Amino acid sequence: MAETLPSRSHQKAATLADVGREAGVSAMAASAVLNGSKTTARISDETRSRVLEAAERLRYRPDEAARALTSRRMNTIGVVATLLGSEPNLYFLELFNGVLRGAAAAGQNTTVFTLDGWDDAAQRIARFCDGRIDGLILVAPMLEDDPATWLPRHTPVVSIHANREIAGVVNLESDDEAGAFQATSRLLELGHRRILHVGGPVGSTGADRRVQGYRRAHEAAGVPLMQDPVVRDAYTFEAGRHTMESWLQVHRGEELPQAVFAGSDAIALGCIDALAARDLRVPADISVVGFDDTLLARTSRLATVRQPLQQLGRQATEILLSRMETRAENALTSTSANLVLPTEIVAGATMAPPRTAPQVIG
Amino acid sequence: MAETLPSRSHQKAATLADVGREAGVSAMAASAVLNGSKTTARISDETRSRVLEAAERLRYRPDEAARALTSRRMNTIGVVATLLGSEPNLYFLELFNGVLRGAAAAGQNTTVFTLDGWDDAAQRIARFCDGRIDGLILVAPMLEDDPATWLPRHTPVVSIHANREIAGVVNLESDDEAGAFQATSRLLELGHRRILHVGGPVGSTGADRRVQGYRRAHEAAGVPLMQDPVVRDAYTFEAGRHTMESWLQVHRGEELPQAVFAGSDAIALGCIDALAARDLRVPADISVVGFDDTLLARTSRLATVRQPLQQLGRQATEILLSRMETRAENALTSTSANLVLPTEIVAGATMAPPRTAPQVIG
DNA sequence: TTGAAAGCGCTAACAA
DNA sequence: TTGTTAGCGCTTTCAA
Numbered sequence: 001m002a003e004t005l006p007s008r009s010h011q012k013a014a015t016l017a018d019v020g021r022e023a024g025v026s027a028m029a030a031s032a033v034l035n036g037s038k039t040t041a042r043i044s045d046e047t048r049s050r051v052l053e054a055a056e057r058l059r060y061r062p063d064e065a066a067r068a069l070t071s072r073r074m075n076t077i078g079v080v081a082t083l084l085g086s087e088p089n090l091y092f093l094e095l096f097n098g099v100l101r102g103a104a105a106a107g108q109n110t111t112v113f114t115l116d117g118w119d120d121a122a123q124r125i126a127r128f129c130d131g132r133i134d135g136l137i138l139v140a141p142m143l144e145d146d147p148a149t150w151l152p153r154h155t156p157v158v159s160i161h162a163n164r165e166i167a168g169v170v171n172l173e174s175d176d177e178a179g180a181f182q183a184t185s186r187l188l189e190l191g192h193r194r195i196l197h198v199g200g201p202v203g204s205t206g207a208d209r210r211v212q213g214y215r216r217a218h219e220a221a222g223v224p225l226m227q228d229p230v231v232r233d234a235y236t237f238e239a240g241r242h243t244m245e246s247w248l249q250v251h252r253g254e255e256l257p258q259a260v261f262a263g264s265d266a267i268a269l270g271c272i273d274a275l276a277a278r279d280l281r282v283p284a285d286i287s288v289v290g291f292d293d294t295l296l297a298r299t300s301r302l303a304t305v306r307q308p309l310q311q312l313g314r315q316a317t318e319i320l321l322s323r324m325e326t327r328a329e330n331a332l333t334s335t336s337a338n339l340v341l342p343t344e345i346v347a348g349a350t351m352a353p354p355r356t357a358p359q360v361i362g
Numbered sequence: 363m364a365e366t367l368p369s370r371s372h373q374k375a376a377t378l379a380d381v382g383r384e385a386g387v388s389a390m391a392a393s394a395v396l397n398g399s400k401t402t403a404r405i406s407d408e409t410r411s412r413v414l415e416a417a418e419r420l421r422y423r424p425d426e427a428a429r430a431l432t433s434r435r436m437n438t439i440g441v442v443a444t445l446l447g448s449e450p451n452l453y454f455l456e457l458f459n460g461v462l463r464g465a466a467a468a469g470q471n472t473t474v475f476t477l478d479g480w481d482d483a484a485q486r487i488a489r490f491c492d493g494r495i496d497g498l499i500l501v502a503p504m505l506e507d508d509p510a511t512w513l514p515r516h517t518p519v520v521s522i523h524a525n526r527e528i529a530g531v532v533n534l535e536s537d538d539e540a541g542a543f544q545a546t547s548r549l550l551e552l553g554h555r556r557i558l559h560v561g562g563p564v565g566s567t568g569a570d571r572r573v574q575g576y577r578r579a580h581e582a583a584g585v586p587l588m589q590d591p592v593v594r595d596a597y598t599f600e601a602g603r604h605t606m607e608s609w610l611q612v613h614r615g616e617e618l619p620q621a622v623f624a625g626s627d628a629i630a631l632g633c634i635d636a637l638a639a640r641d642l643r644v645p646a647d648i649s650v651v652g653f654d655d656t657l658l659a660r661t662s663r664l665a666t667v668r669q670p671l672q673q674l675g676r677q678a679t680e681i682l683l684s685r686m687e688t689r690a691e692n693a694l695t696s697t698s699a700n701l702v703l704p705t706e707i708v709a710g711a712t713m714a715p716p717r718t719a720p721q722v723i724g
Numbered sequence: 725t726t727g728a729a730a731g732c733g734c735t736a737a738c739a740a
Numbered sequence: 741t742t743g744t745t746a747g748c749g750c751t752t753t754c755a756a
Contacts, residue, residue: 013492013514015749026727031751044725061514064493065436066749068427069732076473076494088455088657097450104476109494111438111473114466130375131426131733132438132471152375152423237661269661295450296661299599299631377733388743393735406741428733431748493749 014058023047023054030055035062068131076109077320078133080125080141082117087236090294091264091309095139095160098313106321108134118142122150129155135320137313138162138169142203156323158316163205170323170337172316174307176206179343180213181220183289183305184261186345188221190353192259192287198243198271199232200263207232210263210291226257235263240270248278248361256286256361258354265290265297265304272302272350278362283352285359293346303348308341315339376420385409385416392417397424430493438471439682440495442487442503445476449598452656453626453671457501457522460675468683470496480504484512491517497682499675500524500531504565518685520678525567532685532699534678536669538568541705542575543582545651545667546623548707550583552715554621554649560605560633561594562625569594572625572653588619597625602632610640610723618723620648620716627652627659627666634664634712640724645714647721655708665710670703677701 019034020027025047032043033051043051054060068074079099081092096112103110113128115121118141129136129152138147138159148167151157162171187195197214200207211230218225231247233239240262262268268290272282282288283303290297293306319339381396382389387409394405395413405413416422430436441461443454458474465472475490477483480503491498491514500509500521510529513519524533549557559576562569573592580587593609595601602624624630630652634644644650645665652659655668681701 013516016751017749027749028728028751029726031749032726035750042725047726061488061492063431063749065427065430066493066732067751068493069425069431069734069749070751072732074427074494088452088459090450090455090657093450093452093455097445100445100474100476109473109475109490111471112462113471114462126423128471130423131428131430132436154375266661273661273663295452296658299628299635299658300662301635378735379733389733390735390744391742393733394742397734404741409742425733428748429735431733431750432735434748 014060019054019060023050076133078136080113081139082115094309095313098310099317102314102317135324158320172339174341176209177213179305180210181217184214184217187259194226194257195259196257197230198262200235237266237270240267241274244271244274256359259287262290265292265294287351301349303351304346307343376422381416381422385412440498442475443501456671457675460672461679464676464679497686520682534701536703538571539575541667542572543579546576546579549621556588556619557621558619559592560624562597599628599632602629603636606633606636618721622650627654627656644712649713663711665713666708669705
């Protein structure tokens with residue numbers, strides 16, 4: 001009755017005790033040999049080799065759950081993110097990519113925790129923390145309350161693009177205001193005077209800051225804002241398309257903007273799609289600049305503002321890991337901090353000087 | 363000395379024993395009340411409320427690691443994927459999205475395990491399984507040996523787009539051959555006779571099948587393949603661009619293909635980029651069709667073959683979950699199976715009838 | 725250099 | 741209805 005069914009004999013995984021028995025030594029010796037502990041006890045080569053052999057024979061593999069119970073360490077970091085809609089979110093993906101790499105480099109696993117919204121977040125995140133993870137990364141939380149009230153004391157947290165200051169949490173973000181300022185200034189330098197801003201959602205601090213940068217660039221250049229200069233909706237392709245199209249309909253018969261500064265790459269591509277549907281050419285008829293420099297921008301040669309998303313994710317992870325270390329030793333690292341990473345302009349192929357002849361919206 | 367530092371008194375999380383003590387009952391009673399167990403013992407309302415109150419006061423939260431140790435259940439599924447290069451992989455993201463949703467719907471967490479390649483996969487995946495996860499999803503594994511030899515017996519596995527049959531593992535895939543056949547046939551119907559295939563890497567079963575579908579469509583239509591009809595490289599934008607450009611250089615002075623059937627959306631967009639760099643217009647001068655229907659295709663209005671990636675991920679998760687159930691009861695579910703999901707053509711804006719006048723490669 | 729024993733926090737027998 | 745007891749697999753004192 002060989003291997004037709006998985007042999008029941010191996011059904012149960014070998015434990016350290018099994019290995020010890022097999023090798024004729026104690027479980028403790030086996031532990032010391034196999035799971036390289038801090039024990040001062042040194043093991044004789046004799047014992048060591050017998051243990052190793054037995055472990056091999058029994059296909060021993062340590063049970064991480066048990067190990068976690070004693071060591072109070074899961075070697076896992078958690079990432080909390082809202083994954084709204086069915087469309088993948090490249091912003092999140094690039095951050096996540098950075099987190100994965102950072103974690104992998106430190107031999108840590110990463111577990112993802114998805115939220116449908118931030119309403120019941122407190123409860124759910126709190127549960128999520130207990131015993132499963134050693135540290136937490138909060139991505140772009142549109143948080144209302146202060147997580148410090150419900151986060152377990154022991155779980156170090158690093159946030160990315162947090163919407164508010166959180167007690168005892170390090171936050172990383174990119175310089176949204178400066179990025180928007182740069183992009184808008186660049187358009188102004190090129191000669192654009194009528195620049196529409198199709199921004200991200202109201203209530204998002206990042207989106208707010210981009211609006212501010214857009215405004216400040218106009219002020220700095222002494223150029224007045226165009227009429228109805230800012231429209232805002234979600235950070236998606238669909239929202240971009242819809243918002244652009246609506247704006248054009250409302251302003252039918254008026255002069256076409258010379259450029260669009262979009263709150264994200266997805267929005268920008270949505271705008272381009274809406275423009276293309278009206279046979280408007282980018283950048284010949286109108287320039288479009290995005291924000292983020294996600295994969296989408298790179299494959300479309302979209303002019304955009306790069307925020308170093310991967311690096312943001314990776315660095316957040318590294319900071320988290322170091323906090324996990326220190327927190328383990330003494331619980332004194334509870335200062336807040338805010339790191340701002342710089343943005344830069346990516347030229348792309350959707351930004352050009354304005355047309356000489358103005359155009360009317362059909 | 364109020365709240366300047368996190369109060370050391372709450373440093374240590376409350377345990378069931380603490381709750382019991384606080385409530386003046388046993389830890390077991392607390393357990394029964396708080397972590398709704400299968401114990402037949404019913405708890406009096408009196409006790410129940412006292413426990414709940416004590417738990418609240420102590421901010422009790424169950425330690426998942428400890429719970430996992432006894433229940434042999436982590437409520438977590440693992441996803442193994444190769445995350446090569448720095449570029450995010452939309453194929454994976456869409457699958458992953460589906461997995462996350464499936465897992466979340468069943469109250470399971472998801473942990474990601476990244477591999478740099480499939481060389482040392484066996485060792486590393488095996489370790490990953492022990493005690494951390496209850497089931498495993500392998501995404502596009504380019505496996506050499508049979509994981510059944512090294513996977514822990516208890517860990518159910520579902521694969522997506524596996525490259526080989528795996529003992530005791532359910533595999534999900536989409537109908538690559540049929541998809542490629544449909545796309546190519548569509549181009550042939552439109553009148554194209556010189557269709558270049560820029561495919562995915564040699565060694566990928568999926569890429570191989572797409573080549574087969576491409577060939578079979580020609581046979582079925584009685585149309586001979588063009589000269590040097592198939593070139594293959596990685597599934598990326600860069601590879602697509604580079605491969606397309608190289609092919610054009612090699613065939614300088616010859617007739618331009620009328621259409622390109624690409625092995626993935628990323629490849630297709632790379633091809634379009636290479637063509638655009640030569641001022642060739644898509645689809646006016648040449649049609650381009652992709653494969654996958656990722657976000658990239660949707661935001662570029664790329665003609666493509668849709669494989670239901672999200673659904674693939676979600677369904678894989680559901681199958682895995684059901685296997686986890688049955689496996690827990692009796693270990694008899696070790697049959698292999700292969701589910702093939704259908705593909706469909708997405709028209710897009712990059713596919714049109716061929717030019718009337720042929721064009722020469724400059 | 726090794727072993728025995730205690731315990732991490734929780735659950736599931738079995739008694740009371 | 742409740743408490744007692746005995747582990748889950750591992751690590752870590754402490755003694756030998």
